[in-house]
Amino acid sequence: MLKKQIPLAITFITGVIIVVTFFIPHPPFGRLQQDALTWYSVIFGFTMLLGVDSLVKFHYTKLRRREKGWWFSIVFYCGFLLSFITGVISEIRFGDAFNINSSFMYFYNTILVPLQSTMFALLAFFIASASYRAFRARNIDATFLLVTAVIVMLGRVPVGYMLWHKLPDLTSWILNVLQLGPMRGIMIGISLGTVAMSLRLILGIERTYLS
C-alpha cells in the first residue's frame, strides 16, 4: 500500500490536476503549471545532493583503494572545490556568481569555457569520420541519405556556387521542402506518443519502476 498504491495515486492526482488546470486560467488554477515547475526545481535541489554524494563516494573509494589512476580523483576534487568555493564566495561578494568581476566568472571563462569549446569542437573531426564511414551507397536508403548530405554540404560553401550557381538554391529547396515534411511527421508522432504515454502513466499502466 505505502510502497505501491500511494505513489500511483500521487501520479494520478498530480497528472489529472495539471492537465485540467491547463484549460482553467482562473486563479489559483492558472498558475499551477508554473508552480509544478517550481516544485520540480526545489525537489531537484535535494536530489542534486544525491548526485554529489554519488560522485564524491565514487572517487573516495578509488582514492582509498589506491585504484589505478587514483590521483585523477584528486584532480576531480580540486575542480569541484575550485568551482564550488569560488562560486559561493562570488555569490556572497557580488550577490551574483556571474558578475563580470567575480572570481567564479574568471575561472568559468579561463578554464571551463576552453574545456567546453574544445570538447564541442571535437565534433568537427567526428562529423568527418562519421560521414566517411556512414555515407556509403550500401542500399537505397543509405544512398538517399548520402545524396542529400553531399548536396547540402556543397551548397553551403562558396565552392558549391562555383561548381553550379544554382546549387545554393537547390540546397535551400531541400532544406525547406524535403526536410520539413518528414520532420513535421516525426514531430507529430513524438507528440502523439507523448500524450499516449502520459495517459498510460496517469492510468497506472506504465509504471516503469513504481511497480
Place this chain on the structure above:
Amino acid sequence: MHISTNPWVWIAAILTLAIYSFLYKDNPFYKFAEHLFMGLGIGYGAVLLWYNSIIPRLWNPLAHGTSPTRFFLLIPIALGLLSLGIFSRRYSWLIKYPLAFYMGAVTGLSVPVAFEANIFEQAQGTILKHSMFSNPWLGISNIIMFIGVITTITYFYFSKQHRGLLGKSARVGIVYIMLAFGASFGYTVMARISLLIGRMQFLLHDWLGIIK
C-alpha cells in the same frame, strides 16, 4: 610571433591540447582534463542551481515573501527530504513519493506542450492552402512536402502490419526520413567546422601569436 605571457591563456591552451590528444588515443593528459572538467562541472552545476532556483524560487519567497501561498513550498521541501531516504537502506523506498510526483508532473506538463506547440501547429502547416499554389513550382514543392508529412506519419503506425497501401506509404515515409536526415547532417557540418576554426584561432592567435 608573440607568444602569450598570460598564464591563464597557457592553462587554456594546455587544456585544449589535452582534450585534442584524445583523438589519437586515451592518455593521462586527457584523463587529467576529463576529471578536472567533471569536478568543475558538478561544482558549477551546484552554484547554478543555487543561483537559478533555490534562491529565487525557495529562499526569497519563504524569507521575504508575504503571499499566503508561499507555505505550499513546504510540500516540495518535504518531497525533497523524502528523496534523501535513499541514504538509508530501510527507507530507500521513500524516493518513490517524489518520483511519483514527477511522473504526474511529466504527464500534466507534456500534454499541453504536445498540443499547443506541436500537433496543431504542424497539422495546420500541413493543410494545403490556396496561397501555396501561387506559382506552379511552389505548388509542386508543397505537394511534395505534404506527401512527406503524411507518409512519415504512416511509418509510425504501429498496430497494423506494414503491408499493402500502408506498407507502401510507410516505405515512402522511410525514404523521406532518410532524405531529411541527410540534409540535416549536411546542414550541420558547417557549424561544426567553425567550432574547430574557433579553437585553431585561439591556439594560433591568442596563445602562440602566429597570426594577427
Place this chain on the structure above:
Amino acid sequence: MNGENISFWEKLGKIDRRWIFLIIGLVVFIPIAFGLRMTVHVSPAVKSAYDTINSLPEGSVVMISIDYDAASMPELQPMLKAILRHCFDKNLKVVLINFWPLGLPIGNQGLEEVAREYGKVYGVDYMNLGYRPGDIAVMLRMGTEIRSVFYGDIKGTPLDSLPMMKNIHNYDDIAVVVGLEAGSMGDAWVQYVNARFKQDLILGVTAVMAAGVYPYLQAGQIKGLIGGLKGAAEYEKLVNHPAFGHIGMASQSWAHVTIILFIILGNIGYFMERRRKRGL
C-alpha cells in the same frame, strides 16, 4: 596487377579514422596559419546590412546586442569585429548590450580590441551597458528610458557621467540595433522592439539559424541579415578588412570539400570490395 590495385582501394575504405582526423585538422589549420583566403561573393542580405550602417550620419548611435556565448563565438565574434570596424571607421558611436550573461566578457574583449585599433575613447565613442536579467522586459523598458534598467555601465559607472550617454535615453536616440544572435533573443528584438518602436534592426546569426530568420528580412522587419562565418566574411569584404571571417571561410570550404572527397573515396573502396566479393 589488379590484385594490388584492389587492395589499395579496399584499404582506403577501411582507413584508420585517425588519418581522417589528421587531414581535417591540417585542412583547417593550413589556411589559418598561412592566411589563405577565399574569394567571397557578397549576398544581398549582407549588402543591405552594410548599406544601412553606411548611410548613417556621423555621430549616430549603433547599439550592438551580444546574445551569444563561447559556443557560438567562432561564428559571431568575426561579425562583431567587422561591424565595429565599420562603425568606428564612420565615426559612429557604439553601445554594447548583453542578453546572455556568459557572453559579457566575450563582447567586451572584442569591443576593447577594435576600439584600441581606432584609438577610440571609452565613454566618448563607445560604451558597454553590460547585462541585466529580464530579457524582454529589459528590451521594452529601454523604449522609455535606458536608465530605468541600466543604472550604470558594465563597471558600475553611472551612465550620466559618460559624455556620450548624455543624449541617449531610449530607442529614439539609437539609429540601428544590431543583434548578434545564437538563440531566441533575435526573435524578441524583431517581435518586441521592431514591432513596438519601429526600431531599425540588423541581425547577425549563426549559420544554423540563418534559414529560420530569413523570413524577417523578406517581410522587411529587419534591414539586413548576416549569416554564419560566410556572412562575417562578406561583411569583412565590404569594410575592406579581411580578417578571421575570410580565413575561416577558406578553412570551411576546404574542410567541406575534404569531407566530400572522403565520402567519395569511401564509396569507391566499398564498391571495389563488393565487386571482388561478387567475383569470388
Place this chain on the structure above:
Amino acid sequence: MIMFILLSTITVKAFDTPNDGGKSITIKAYNVPETVKKALVYRKTEGDTTYTLAGVMSILSYRFMDADSTIKNGKPYYYRVDFYFPDTVISVEADSPGIAYAQWYDKTKTSSLIFLIVFSTFVLVFIQLAKKDPEGLYIRKIPALDAIDEAVGRSTELGKPTFFVHGLLGITDAGTLAALTILRRVAKKVAEYDTPILVTNYDPIVMTASQETVKQAYTEAGRPDAYNEKNIIYLTYEQFGYTAGVDGLMVREKPGAIFLQGYFFAESLILAETGHSVGAIQIAGTTAKEQLPFFVAACDYVLIGEEMLAASSYIGREPVMLGSVKGSDWGKVFLLAIIGIGVAIGTIGSILQSAGNGALMNVFEKILAFF
C-alpha cells in the same frame, strides 16, 4: 485641420484581457494613421488625479496588455494613449474604463480540449477492447528493440560490460521515461546473462530512478543479490563534462554494447563515434529530431522518435499497453482525416470561390483558425 481629422478617426478601447487569470486589461487602438512613430499608454483609476505611464503600445498591432502588479480585478481603470507623430502628439482617451476579471475557461484552448477528449477516448476504448480480446493485437516490428537481447548477448560472449548512457534531459521528458523502460529490459538481460552493466547519468533524479529500475529488473530476473548500486553512476552536471566523462569510460572499459537513450544535444555524435571506435554494438534512441541523423549515421540501430515512446508496449506486450498503442494510432488516423478534409474543403472552396461562391472558403478559413 489635420489635427481634427486625426482626432476624429483614432479610437481607443480598453477591455478585460480575454481567457486569462485576471489582473490584466487590454488596450487596443483603431484607425491609427501609419505615420505614427510611438504610442504611450497611460492609466488612472478611481482616486487618481493624474494619469501614470503604463507602457508602450505596439505600433504594428496597436495592442497593449496592461498587466501591472497594481491592477485589481473588478475595479475600473481609465486609459489614455498618446500617439507621437513626426510633428505633433495626439492624446486619445479610451471610450470606457476597462475592468479586469478572471475567466474559468480558456476559449483559445477548445481545439486542444476536443482533441484531448477524442484521443483519450480512442486510447481508453482500445484498452478496454484489448482486455476483452487480447488475441487480435498486433505491433509492428521495431528492429532496434529486437536487437537488445542480441547486443547484450554479444557483449557477454566477448566478456565485455554493457553501457547504458542516459540523455541530458530530466525525468519530465517523455524520452527519458522511455529510456528507463528500455533500461529495465537491458538490465534484466544483463542480470540473466550475469554480465556487468554501467549506467551513466547526467541528472541526479534520473540516477535515482535508474537505480530503482535496475534493482527491479535484477529482482525480476531472480538475482537481487547481484544488484550493485555503484554501477549506476552520476557523472557531472555540465553538458560537455558529461561527454568527456562518458568518452573516457568508453575507451577505458571497452563495452561490447552501448545504449544511448534519451534526449541528447550536440554531444550525440561525439558519444556515438567514440562508442563505435571501441567496437561496441550501439543502439540509440532519442526524441531529439535534430540529433537523429547523427545517430542514424553512427549507430547500428536507432529508435526514431515515437518508436522509442512505443518501447514499453513493444517490450512488455501486455494487452492493455498494446491497446493504448492502437488507440494512439487511431488518433493519427483522426488527425490525418482532419488534414484530408481540410485539404478537400480548401480545394473545392477555392474552385468555387473563383466561380464566385466564397461560402465554402469561409468554412475552410474557420477550420484553419480552429487549430
